[in-house]
Amino acid sequence: MALFGRANSNILSLLNHCYCKKFTMGTSRLKSRSRTSIPSTIMQHKNDKQESILETEIVKRRNQACRSLLIQVHSSKSYNDLHNYCSRFGHILSMHHYYTNDQNFILVEFTNMMSINEVMSSASFMNRDIIPIKSSILWFRKGQIVTPQKDNQKKASLFVENGCVLPTKKETAKLLYNAKSISGQIIILYETMKLSDLEVRLRFHTAHYLEQYFSRLFENIKVLPFGSSINGFGRKRCDLDLVLVPEIEEVNIYVILVFHSKSTNNSDRHETKEFLGILANIMQHFIPGILNVRRILEARVPIIKFCYDYTRTECDLSATNMTAIYMTELLNLYGEMDWRIRPLVIVIRVWAKNQELTSDIPGHWITNFPLTLLVLFFLQQKKILPSLKILKLYSSRDDIRCAENGIDCTFLRNINKLPPDYKYKTNQDSLETLLYDFFEYYSTFDFQTYGICIREGMQIRKPSHSALHITNPLETTLNVCKNVSLHELNRIISKTHDAIYALETTNKLESNSWGIMTLLKINNGNAELKKSSTTKGQTEKIKEYPKDSYENSYKISDKFEVSETSIDETITKKKETV
Template sequence: MSLYMIRARLQCLGIPTRFFKGNHSAYSSKKDCASLQSFIPFMKLLENRREQANRSILVQVQSADSYKELYSYCSTLGIVKDMFHYREGTDPSHFILIEFEEQSHTNNVLRESTYLIDGQTIPTSSHFLWFRAANRKSPKLKQNKSACLLITNGTAMIKDDKLYEALSKCETISEEMEKLHELTKLNEMGSRLRFLTARQVEGLMSGLFPKARAYPFGSSVNGFGKMGCDLDLILRLTDEKEKEHSRLVYHCKASSSSERSANQKNMEVIGDLIYLFLPGCTQVRRILQARVPIIKYHHQLTDIECDLSMTNMSGVYMSDLLYMFGEMDYRVRPLIFTIRRWAKEVGLTNSSPGRWITNFTLTLLVLAYLQNPPNSHPVLPSLNSLVRSAGPEDAFVTEDGTDCTFARDLRKLTFAKSNVGSLEQLLVGFFEYYCHFDFNSMAVCLNEAVHLTKPDHSPMYVVNPLEKGLNVSKNVSHEEVERFKCEVKNAAWVLESQNDGRLTGLFESGRRKPLSRINFTESTKSKRLMNVTTLFKEAEDEEQTEEYKNDTMASQVKSIRKETKERIKMLEAAMGQKSRR
């Protein structure tokens, strides 16, 4: 049981928790290193969460105060284990998630639930319900004093002003990074709702496909998700292996088209089923011509954006790998959260697809740096060392032959941790590392933790750790790579030059830049470069009042600015020649 859950239960019982050490996060206390004794392998974690969703229902109620009456009613049908509250919308609707002790108790609740027989609703069964007012025929319920809500308003995201106020109370940048991670990461409520949303898709398919599984992957489960992140799902109709001893075999319908064409047809039908029959699912969009056909939809009841595909399991195994790296050292996740936040503030990442650096690419850049920090011991091992430590139970190969084998149990690894640098030191080291990285000729690779020569002329090449022939940053343009190099240099001198040593200063330096006025279309490349130049003109105006720790630092800042301006002029000239052609 997590520290958060223990604290919540003590509070429900009226027991003071001021002497109970631990923070308010759902999973980990401060500097949680995911101790070997409590480590849960990724696939086991998914299965535990799935079983938890099978024992749960989501009930829309009148208000948060309805939990007492709801608890009393549900207690007549099963043993209630935990209750969580959240609200959604500007004119908020209130919801309570209930987990029962046994799945049989949940099944009993669903059997006793009813439909409104009015001819206007489709009688679909799911774990999503609403609690109507009692009528004269309803038996009187006894109030139970043990009823309590472990979480109230559990999906609320902290606002920027409150976040920066909390960060300002920290004494060091390292503490700020931990606080940023603690206050913005996906919490217990968010995780439960995502697995319950996945459970709804499984229920939709269970009639024809009783072994169907909807696997969450990506930020929702790899430990790097923040509040409000999307839910990525891979739907598998079955993962059951053939029973060679069985003489009875199901008759099945053979596909009459190619695998891709059949996949597109299946996804089109599933999209129709989601749109027509699943309560809460709206804005269903079928993107079937993409390299990986997907169905996008919004779940109103859980307020989650969902992407559903029927591809192979490589996305799940990639999430497993990232989860492993995050569990190896408590510094990994706060560092990645901080760098992602910085990239968002300076405009390097974008929520819309395009030629920008994605959060996934940025995460791999951080992990590659942690495998080989200059002048220091590694924080993380290479992927190939995990492959060499793998046992027979770790062997996974996808249908298309992608080998996803690597050690999945931290307790079996022999990697010696000797890097004791602070989070602040690792943050500064990241910016300095990529200040000097040669993106023109070198590729980033996590497999052997070494720099490789780029196999093609992509502006940035980051090797997909599992599908090694793919470049996960293939979408990134040359201009965005140059901007990344400029921004890491700027961040390095901001952290080194400021006397007070605040993480907020790094974020504010990005917000002062007029990035919102930049046009990202192809026809205005040269204009965008001119806008970037104005950023450094502004910096020159501020240079007279900027204070530095010493003359050496001032000289380094001046050199960086000069080098960056020369690089921008070269880009402007190149873009001008290209436009004249």
């Protein structure tokens, strides 16, 4: 408790010092936007602008999180007792169970916030030396007496049971092996790897959980998830990116009483680092479930890395990084334009991971974000996706957005207003064709001379001496691959040659792995599966996709004519590249 007392006198004072200055400056930036390329119209239209698809989804998910409690239970069988007890406080919309780290949890969603407040008021702390801080994560104690269910009371049921299970390699291998085509394999992989509804709910609940604590220190503050968790390109167990942003309110010049606040002469970067450093201390010592807090404050965007124990998720928290939010919105928009985009991005990401081209540890290798930009740029060359330049050209006043430092984040957000060439696509290539063409395109790309730019939708002359140049679509002066070494670039090119060779030569009848299984290093060890047909579960997963994407069942050798000469050329190119 002495530690808690010191926090009140020292840490909270420092936090208010940093916060007041940090977010007061944010307001002044909004006022001064008339001096930037995007005028102050963003403030004029802030309240009446039309929300994008992602903005609407964020509002919906945040609302769900506010009306939900995460409760630890003895097992999934505890749901009926938990439902009977929680029903005292209000109507329950859904209950979602998952199991992690030898612990069972149920996410309970109520109809309104009043029920949440009543549950929180009825809860208590354990009788031991702890720091008493209330949160939306509770423990349903085993063996407690619960009111029996009434005869006319509707029986409870779990909406999801064990909802965060990652399929085993054997299960994945079986599904992929039994697919009718490589396109079918890609769809199955995407459906297997993408985040479920429960996993998305838990990520927004994590953000809300932190927001509950921080909002007790500061007024009008939000914690928002961004990146792969919400742009549709996320995979199971992927990291959760979070950003701390203020709800900026216009200053009322007619108000009589004004709050005192602290100011500082420190630079923005120093201020952000100091602010995050203090937040990291609070998270480490006072917020339950926050483990292994690491301060990465010297990065271009300073972050706090930590593990969220209740979902076993690795998280990154940054401050006032609105550019990342708008980048998430842009990638989500591209993902919504064509059903083939997200499955293709996922299979490329999984391929890169299994070929050790990407890593969870920072280094001189490519990461998932620039890898996704490579896929989007390739699809622009295929006339499947428009350039960001076109999206800006067709934008309206409702689409005006501006991030910190005057960064222009304006682009068309309504897919229905796309140019006809992109609404009614002439390119109807299958996922299999697109995957092969992706590897072929970058196996011969002149990376030494040209860079990638999805803003222009065409290759550009490299403005730097970096081995790989991919322009940040919103912050155009930045190269998102500045860290990638020449050795790693050569490995990427070499692996694309290997992928082409693998797709051309694998044969389902002669091997336990075929198609993308070879690319992903997945081997079907059960010989009996060779005679199996497509499973019922697999059919259900792919039935919502266009039939042409998975019904064209054919041998790989029929699609790609392979000769000894072409194989030798591929091997020669690979050796020359390395």
